[in-house]
Amino acid sequence: MKHRLSHEIDNYPEPDDVGIIRVTARIFGQDDNSTFTALSLARDFIENDECTTKEDLNYFLLEAGINEDFIDNAILELIVYVDEVTCPASIEYSPGCALKVRLDLIPDYLDEDDDDSEVQEAAQASFDETISIRFRPASKLVVKSLTRKIYNKKIKKEKKKMISLEECRICLQEFSNGGMVVTLSCGHEFDEECIVKWFETSHVCPLCRLELPCQDEL
Structure with a gap:
């Protein structure tokens, strides 16, 4: 077998x-x-x-x-x-x-x-309930125009440990203090490197249904 x-x-x-x-x-x-x-x-x-x-x-x-x-x-x-x-x-x-x-x-x-x-x-x-999804890259121009900021680490104290409040939901790693973070119009934030790579193959926010213009639409 x-x-x-x-x-x-x-x-x-x-x-x-x-x-x-x-x-x-x-x-x-x-x-x-x-x-x-x-x-x-x-x-x-x-x-x-x-x-x-x-x-x-x-x-x-x-x-x-x-x-x-x-x-x-x-x-x-x-x-x-x-x-x-x-x-x-x-x-x-x-x-x-x-x-x-x-x-x-x-x-x-x-x-x-x-x-x-x-x-x-x-x-x-x-294989029931098959879902066919067409993956399309987001517009490079739109991706370049997304809001970017330098991340200043926010922390809280819990049982004498310093715990980060925020992380990139693509790589699941804490945002690096001083690193570049991209904010989408839906409010979700990601490491710049992660989200730029994501939008090379998909035009939707990884966490919600927000759609960016596709590369082939402009």
């Missing part, structure tokens, strides 16, 4: 879906009961060993008769995959998004050359 991982990101999720990961697993060559779907917070799925989603997925695969070693390997790769997609360095995912990850398990008897297209088609059909 082999497995494949793929994902889709929803930049415009419902409020209850923000930061949520939907894990969908399907075992091909079995009946309609071979599909599993569960929801979890993305960071909990990666960091929490007791995550209910992982436990339910493991149980589902065991019930389907999948080898335990294969299950352990598949879930480990799934965790690493989610971590890579949602890491602070990612330019396609932000905390304001929702993530859908698909784990396809394909028995060895399904010949890859003959059935690959059929498997791909079936996998796409089984």
